[in-house]
Amino acid sequence: MTNSSKNLDSDPIRLLLVDDEKDFVNILSKRIKRRNIDVAKAFSGAEAIQALRGQEFDVAVLDLKMEDMDGIEVLKMLKIMDPKLAVIMLTGHGSAEAAVQGIKLGAFDYLTKPCELEELLEKIMSAYAHRKQNE
Amino acid sequence: MAKNNQLTDHYFRSLNRNIILIIIIVSVIPLVLVSSTIYYQFRVAYHEKVYDHLRELVNSHAQNIDHFLQEKLSDIRFLSDSCGLNKLEDEPFLQERLAALQKDFGRDFVDLGVVNDDGVQIAYAGPFKLAKADYSDAEWFRKAIQSEYFISDVFLGLRGLPHFIIAVRNSRENGHWNLRATIDFVRFTTLVENIRLGQTGFAFILNNKGELQTTPITRPSIDIIAGKTIYTEFLAKPSVSPSEVRIAVKSDSSQQENIYAAAFLKNGDWLLVYQQRTADAFADLGKTFIITTVLMFAGLLGIIMMAFTLSRQIVQRVAKTDEEKQLMSKKVVETGKLASVGELAAGIAHEINNPVAIMVEEAGWMGDLMEEITFDESENRVEFERAIKQIQTQGKRCKEITHKLLSFARKTDATIHDVNIKELLEELVALSSQRAKYSMVEIRTDFQENLPFLRVSTSELQQVFFNLINNAIDAMDQDGGTLTISSYQKENYLVFAVSDTGTGIPEANLDRIFDPFFTTKPVGKGTGLGLSICYGVIEKMGGKLEVESTAGTGTTFLISIPLQTDANGQH
Numbered sequence: 001m002t003n004s005s006k007n008l009d010s011d012p013i014r015l016l017l018v019d020d021e022k023d024f025v026n027i028l029s030k031r032i033k034r035r036n037i038d039v040a041k042a043f044s045g046a047e048a049i050q051a052l053r054g055q056e057f058d059v060a061v062l063d064l065k066m067e068d069m070d071g072i073e074v075l076k077m078l079k080i081m082d083p084k085l086a087v088i089m090l091t092g093h094g095s096a097e098a099a100v101q102g103i104k105l106g107a108f109d110y111l112t113k114p115c116e117l118e119e120l121l122e123k124i125m126s127a128y129a130h131r132k133q134n135e
Numbered sequence: 136m137a138k139n140n141q142l143t144d145h146y147f148r149s150l151n152r153n154i155i156l157i158i159i160i161v162s163v164i165p166l167v168l169v170s171s172t173i174y175y176q177f178r179v180a181y182h183e184k185v186y187d188h189l190r191e192l193v194n195s196h197a198q199n200i201d202h203f204l205q206e207k208l209s210d211i212r213f214l215s216d217s218c219g220l221n222k223l224e225d226e227p228f229l230q231e232r233l234a235a236l237q238k239d240f241g242r243d244f245v246d247l248g249v250v251n252d253d254g255v256q257i258a259y260a261g262p263f264k265l266a267k268a269d270y271s272d273a274e275w276f277r278k279a280i281q282s283e284y285f286i287s288d289v290f291l292g293l294r295g296l297p298h299f300i301i302a303v304r305n306s307r308e309n310g311h312w313n314l315r316a317t318i319d320f321v322r323f324t325t326l327v328e329n330i331r332l333g334q335t336g337f338a339f340i341l342n343n344k345g346e347l348q349t350t351p352i353t354r355p356s357i358d359i360i361a362g363k364t365i366y367t368e369f370l371a372k373p374s375v376s377p378s379e380v381r382i383a384v385k386s387d388s389s390q391q392e393n394i395y396a397a398a399f400l401k402n403g404d405w406l407l408v409y410q411q412r413t414a415d416a417f418a419d420l421g422k423t424f425i426i427t428t429v430l431m432f433a434g435l436l437g438i439i440m441m442a443f444t445l446s447r448q449i450v451q452r453v454a455k456t457d458e459e460k461q462l463m464s465k466k467v468v469e470t471g472k473l474a475s476v477g478e479l480a481a482g483i484a485h486e487i488n489n490p491v492a493i494m495v496e497e498a499g500w501m502g503d504l505m506e507e508i509t510f511d512e513s514e515n516r517v518e519f520e521r522a523i524k525q526i527q528t529q530g531k532r533c534k535e536i537t538h539k540l541l542s543f544a545r546k547t548d549a550t551i552h553d554v555n556i557k558e559l560l561e562e563l564v565a566l567s568s569q570r571a572k573y574s575m576v577e578i579r580t581d582f583q584e585n586l587p588f589l590r591v592s593t594s595e596l597q598q599v600f601f602n603l604i605n606n607a608i609d610a611m612d613q614d615g616g617t618l619t620i621s622s623y624q625k626e627n628y629l630v631f632a633v634s635d636t637g638t639g640i641p642e643a644n645l646d647r648i649f650d651p652f653f654t655t656k657p658v659g660k661g662t663g664l665g666l667s668i669c670y671g672v673i674e675k676m677g678g679k680l681e682v683e684s685t686a687g688t689g690t691t692f693l694i695s696i697p698l699q700t701d702a703n704g705q706h
Contacts, residue, residue, distance in 0.1 A: 021489045027496040034503050114492030114534050117499050 012038045013128045014056065018048040018074065019063040019090065031117060037124065045069030045077075052081050059127045061120070063090045063113070064098050072101060079106045084134060086127035090115070143457070147450050154446035162438045170431045174424065181420045189396040189409060189416075190380040196330050196338065197380075197398040197407045203326060204286055204401060207243065207301050207318060210236060212284060214247075215303045215314040223249050223314065229260040245298065245317040250276065252310045261317070263294050270315075275300050279313060286401060288342045289320065289349075296320070299348075324349040327407070333418060336411035343404055369397045369406055384413060480651070480664075484537035491537070495530035498523045539664050553588040554596060556629075560620060563597065567604045575615030576608050576635075582622045587629065589696055595672045599680075602665040603633045603692050609656070610637030610690060628678065628695040635691075640684040648682060 015037050019025045022043050029039040040055065042048035045068050048060070060078060064071030071089065078085055089102045089110040099110040108127045111120060214232055215223070222228050229247055236244045246261020254271025270276040275287035279302035287300040302315045327349045330338035340348035369381060380398045387393055392413040400407050414421065502523045505516070564578050571578050589596070607618045616636035623630055640648060647653045649670040654663035673680040677697045684690040 021493070024489060024493045024496065027493060027500055031496060031500050031503055112538075113488055114495055114530070117496070 012036050013124065014038045014040070014058045015124060016040050016042060016048060016051055016057040016060040018042045018045070018060060018066075020044055020066040020068070021063070028117075028120075032121070032124075035121060045071070045074035048074055049077055049081070052078060052085075056082070057085060058131050059086045059088065059108075059124050061088045061090060061124070062107075064102065065091075072098065072105065075102055075105055075107060084131060086131045088120075088123050088127055143454075147454055150453065151446050151450045154449055155442045158442035158445060159438060162442075163435060166431065166434055166438070170427055174427050177423065178420060181417065181423075185394075185416055186382050186396075189382060189394065189411075192330065192332070193338075193380045193396045193398045193407060193409050196327070196409075197400050200326055200340070200400055200407065203323075204301075207240075207316070208284055208286065208303070210240070210244075211301050211303045211314055211316050215305050220249070220305070220307055220312050224258050226258050226260060226266075229258050233260040241322070242319050243322055245319050248315045250302075250313040250315055252280070252312065256315075257312075265293060268293055275302065276313075279315075280304065280311070286404075288346070288404075299323075330409060333411060333415040335415040336409065338407060338409040340400065341406045341408060343406070348405055369395075369408070480540040484540040487533065488537055491530050491533045495527055495534075498526035498530070502527075539668065554591055554593050555586075556589050556596075556622075557582055557586045559593065559597060560600060563600050563604060564620070567601075567608065570605075571608055571618065574608050574612050576611050577615075577617050578604075579617060579619045580621070581619060583624065586622060587698060589629065589698075591676050591696065595676075599669045599672050599694065600631075600633070602669050603694075606665065607633055607635035607637070607690070607692075610635045616689070624698075625695070627698050629698055631694040631696075633692045633694070634689060636689040639686040639688060640682070640690055641686060645682065645684060649680070 025041045032039050042051050086108040089107050090113045233247045248256045249258040250256050254276050256268045259266040279285040285302045289297050289299045297320045298317050327338050383395045396409040398407050619634045621632050651667040652663040670680050679695040681693045
């Protein structure tokens with residue numbers, strides 16, 4: 001617990017994890033929670049938008065390929081609701097175009113799936129730092 | 136392959152043969168038909184023409200001769216009627232009349248004589264000493280006294296020279312008297328001799344016993360007597376009309392075919408016969424036949440030559456098109472195969488990604504939890520950690536595979552830049568040098584100076600070279616060797632050759648090395664996608680990826696990338 005709690009002294013990062021792959025969201029949220037990050041789960045684009053209505057988040061990890069809504073559409077909605085929200089996109093396959101489009105629409109960064117937890121955590125940290133800087 | 140070639144060889148040979156046959160048949164049949172029909176029609180027409188000509192010739196001459204005889208007869212009758220016996224008995228007067236006739240008609244009349252009923256010549260004018268000659272036993276005299284006038288056949292007579300006689304009978308108080316004239320045989324013969332055509336055409340006159348009445352110009356090769364049957368045939372059938380000319384074609388004793396044209400003279404007493412060798416009469420036809428035949432054979436030769444050349448050209452063209460089509464269809468099949476396999480792979484890869492991600496995360500979670508739990512048996516703990524690590528390692532491997540599959544299906548990061556190819560390659564060589572050292576492989580580079588920039592995707596090109604370099608090092612893994620990367624320019628392509636000195640690729644595998652999932656590496660070592668991805672990438676760039684391999688000496692991959700990429704910059 002000690003080795004990955006860089007932000008012990010401050011408020012925990014509020015993270016929204018959006019993916020329609022429930023098992024993946026569940027296990028990832030468990031692991032991330034252990035690293036002192038506040039994780040909320042959303043299993044669809046609609047759930048993510050609902051979650052953002054009720055609560056403010058620092059960082060969102062968003063899968064671009066979901067059943068109900070196109071990840072890019074969700075990204076647009078999230079950015080409208082909270083322009084300061086730092087979004088990290090998870091792209092299922094190496095579709096550089098989608099990632100490039102996402103970045104243009106204001107996403108902070110992207111990762112290809114499956115990804116290393118360490119890599120994801122690093123991105124979350126820097127996204128959080130970026131958001132704090134902007135405030 | 137050899138069997139295939141044999142088959143196509145056979146196919147082209149029979150195609151060649153068929154074309155030749157068709158051309159020859161289609162051209163030769165009309166040629167022969169037209170030539171022979173025209174020749175046949177010409178032959179018939181020509182025969183008609185020749186026969187008509189002969190008919191005309193013989194007829195006009197027959198009339199001519201008849202006219203000649205009639206004229207002579209009229210002269211004598213006139214003389215007989217106008218002068219009377221009393222005057223004509225007087226030899227000087229007779230001589231005077233002969234001279235007058237000879238003056239008017241040339242030497243046609245040889246002599247004149249007055250013969251009484253007893254056959255005694257009572258007056259004579261002429262070059263022979265025939266005064267008081269007795270003709271009572273002469274055949275002509277016996278015939279002459281039976282009618283008013285008479286023209287005899289040719290005979291020798293008392294003078295011993297061939298001649299014939301015109302006799303006119305007149306009456307006096309107590310009986311009859313005859314005026315007789317001899318016609319010059321030589322002059323008469325010339326009338327017939329003038330009928331001459333070609334080399335062998337000649338004419339003569341026969342009496343009704345088949346005896347010659349004129350001397351034909353006999354040539355050693357011409358045998359009248361042997362052809363006698365034909366004359367008797369003519370003579371056997373009396374003419375229906377005086378102007379009728381009969382024509383017959385018959386072989387003579389020397390087996391030569393002759394044309395005979397005959398017409399009766401002198402009220403059917405004499406027969407004018409014209410005779411000519413068929414070959415001679417139709418000499419022009421023969422010439423025409425030779426010319427036609429020569430032309431036809433020249434035409435045939437031309438057709439045959441044309442048939443051979445044309446069919447060879449057609450077959451060559453067909454063979455070339457066939458070959459091109461085969462190459463094309465091979466390429467199309469390859470591309471199609473790559474596309475369908477690519478789609479399938481992308482689908483699988485995408486489906487597998489999520490479960491793998493979950494498995495890896497679950498293993499990670501177990502690892503996280505392990506940090507909190509203290510195991511009693513440290514040995515088991517080590518095993519657990521090892522197992523978790525193994526799951527993560529294998530998960531990563533899955534990820535690599537799916538990434539490769541996906542990049543095979545949709546080439547990742549395909550943005551196109553101006554690539555400094557030299558820098559890129561040097562980087563790659565540096566990256567690979569560590570691995571190469573372990574495998575005792577020496578990497579040599581031989582680039583041309585001032586390598587041009589290429590408008591391609593950096594990552595794709597990197598992928599291609601990385602793959603080829605890795606393959607080359609793998610190929611020399613056991614004994615080491617030399618890896619050479621060289622470049623040269625060929626037409627509009629920049630060509631890179633990546634050569635190794637490894638064991639080479641067996642010929643059986645050469646066709647398949649660009650197929651997806653084809654690998655000779657042990658299970659788990661290679662996916663069989665590397666080269667097919669490279670192939671796809673280079674094809675997309677508009678270039679070519681080729682392989683040359685000799686068992687035992689090594690393999691060379693040739694990468695040709697087009698230089699002018701301005702036109703097809705973005706894809």
